[in-house]
Amino acid sequence: MNEVGTESQPLRVAVIGAGPAGFYTAERLFKQKDLVVEVDMFDRLPTPYGLVRAGVAPDHQKIKSVTKVFDRVAGNAGFRFFGYVEIGRDLDLTDLERHYHQIVYATGAQTDRSLNIPGIDLAGSHAATSFVAWYNGHPDYRDLEFDLSVNSAAVIGIGNVAVDVARILCRTPEELEQTDIADHALEALRSSKIRDVYMLGRRGPAQGKFTSPELKELGEMSDADVIILPEEAKLDELSENSLATADRGTLRQVQIIKEFAGRMASTKPRRLHLRFLVSPTELCGDETGRVRVMRIVRNELYATSAGTLRPRATDYQESIEVGLVFRAVGYRGVPIPGVPFYDDWGVILNVDGRVVEQDTQRPRIGHYTAGWIKRGPSGVIGTNKPDAAETVEQMLKDLSEGRLLKPQLPTAEAAGKLVQKRQSEFFSFDDWRNLDRLEIERGQAIGRPRVKFTRIADMLAAKES
Ligand code: NAP
Numbered sequence: 001m002n003e004v005g006t007e008s009q010p011l012r013v014a015v016i017g018a019g020p021a022g023f024y025t026a027e028r029l030f031k032q033k034d035l036v037v038e039v040d041m042f043d044r045l046p047t048p049y050g051l052v053r054a055g056v057a058p059d060h061q062k063i064k065s066v067t068k069v070f071d072r073v074a075g076n077a078g079f080r081f082f083g084y085v086e087i088g089r090d091l092d093l094t095d096l097e098r099h100y101h102q103i104v105y106a107t108g109a110q111t112d113r114s115l116n117i118p119g120i121d122l123a124g125s126h127a128a129t130s131f132v133a134w135y136n137g138h139p140d141y142r143d144l145e146f147d148l149s150v151n152s153a154a155v156i157g158i159g160n161v162a163v164d165v166a167r168i169l170c171r172t173p174e175e176l177e178q179t180d181i182a183d184h185a186l187e188a189l190r191s192s193k194i195r196d197v198y199m200l201g202r203r204g205p206a207q208g209k210f211t212s213p214e215l216k217e218l219g220e221m222s223d224a225d226v227i228i229l230p231e232e233a234k235l236d237e238l239s240e241n242s243l244a245t246a247d248r249g250t251l252r253q254v255q256i257i258k259e260f261a262g263r264m265a266s267t268k269p270r271r272l273h274l275r276f277l278v279s280p281t282e283l284c285g286d287e288t289g290r291v292r293v294m295r296i297v298r299n300e301l302y303a304t305s306a307g308t309l310r311p312r313a314t315d316y317q318e319s320i321e322v323g324l325v326f327r328a329v330g331y332r333g334v335p336i337p338g339v340p341f342y343d344d345w346g347v348i349l350n351v352d353g354r355v356v357e358q359d360t361q362r363p364r365i366g367h368y369t370a371g372w373i374k375r376g377p378s379g380v381i382g383t384n385k386p387d388a389a390e391t392v393e394q395m396l397k398d399l400s401e402g403r404l405l406k407p408q409l410p411t412a413e414a415a416g417k418l419v420q421k422r423q424s425e426f427f428s429f430d431d432w433r434n435l436d437r438l439e440i441e442r443g444q445a446i447g448r449p450r451v452k453f454t455r456i457a458d459m460l461a462a463k464e465s
Contacts, residue, residue, distance in 0.1 A: 011101055038078040080416070081432060119282050126324075129331055157328035198273045200280065348374060
């Protein structure tokens with residue numbers, strides 16, 4: 001029998017999901033000396049790059065340049081992209097097991113964490129993740145509508161997603177025109193009436209989940225002043241004590257917040273109010289069922305037995321008038337039918353990237369996971385690189401010890417034929433390159449970095465043209 005991973009029998013790997021985790025997994029595999037590997041990468045969208053295309057804020061073009069790394073990975077002879085092919089719709093796990101020695105799930109976190117307070121389902125209350133996907137032109141979200149004719153909006157949470165949403169709401173049309181924001185979002189934001197944006201942290205300045213550069217950027221917007229109440233910028237005793245062992249990032253954030261709080265009164269047309277130690281308790285609607293008021297309660301911090309500072313409500317309550325609410329309290333992974341899932345954390349059940357069975361906790365041979373669906377929605381794009389390396393280490397260990405799937409049809413040709421049969425409209429990486437070129441050309445014509453295709457039908461039509 002031929003040895004798997006050699007010229008005569010390449011290791012055949014299916015990677016599900018073409019985001020950073022999928023690409024870093026492929027990169028790591030291709031970097032192995034003496035291993036002949038073929039990677040077929042599947043994505044349900046015709047376009048690759050996952051959250052780099054549909055999540056990273058459009059005014060952060062520099063971050064998006066990481067796609068150059070992914071393009072180099074796609075240039076490997078053993079790499080193929082099958083876009084617009086959905087596992088569960090076009091192919092199932094049995095199909096994959098018949099064609100590959102190893103399968104890696106890198107599907108990210110496709111939905112949002114819930115927030116159960118009265119009124120959360122009122123019109124005008126949205127998941128921040130939907131707004132992000134909308135302004136980035138994700139085909140599944142491009143037809144959503146956000147009422148930007150209101151005066152004020154609240155963003156619940158103080159992580160980087162909340163920061164992105166607040167910043168996009170505060171940008172001028174001229175600033176947004178410099179970005180690759182989806183056309184429909186640019187048009188809607190052009191006539192936005194929003195003047196006050198409230199970002200609400202349930203804990204204090206020393207517990208913000210944002211990173212320092214993102215926080216600092218909030219204080220540098222041309223059209224919006226950032227406003228922090230001095231009493232909320234002041235640290236409570238527990239937080240003050242925690243600084244003795246805090247990392248540099250936290251110290252810097254506390255410093256930036258103090259600086260913001262000390263700024264002179266607002267002069268710009270928009271105001272971004274960064275609030276700390278407050279939690280929403282209820283959204284109240286008007287007679288048409290649209291959100292009108294958010295009730296909030298002030299919190300105080302207490303230390304858990306593990307030493308973490310957690311919020312608890314005090315008696316002090318307030319109301320803020322808001323016509324739009326975005327909950328930015330985190331993403332959440334979605335199960336893949338037939339793959340063990342740990343619901344509490346919203347991740348695929350795994351140990352160091354090896355998928356394990358629900359009942360026995362033993363590895364499911366040939367099945368692996370990487371990225372947010374493996375570890376939860378944390379870290380920045382680069383965090384996925386060591387994460388993928390850990391998964392690949394397990395894959396290589398299993399290969400060397402012969403723990404692989406035993407596919408009946410382990411050839412690129414057989415897999416290609418199957419995809420062609422089930423989804424003849426699939427996008428190859430060359431099809432994507434063509435779409436990419438067209439988007440850039442459309443942008444160049446009007447002085448923008450790119451104008452995205454946001455409907456799958458338009459992408460398919462462009463492919464045929
Ligand atoms: P996140 O960093 O986990 O932040 C979630 C925020 O929601 C926290 O402030 C959290 O407060 C708050 N929260 C959670 N439950 C809440 C509740 N019930 N009530 C009120 N507040 C609540 O999540 P994220 O912002 O979605 O970001 C996901 C990941 O993507 C992060 O690793 C982030 O850094 C990354 N990201 C990076 C960039 C960038 O690099 N520019 C941009 C976007 C996203 P607690 O801390 O109190 O739990």
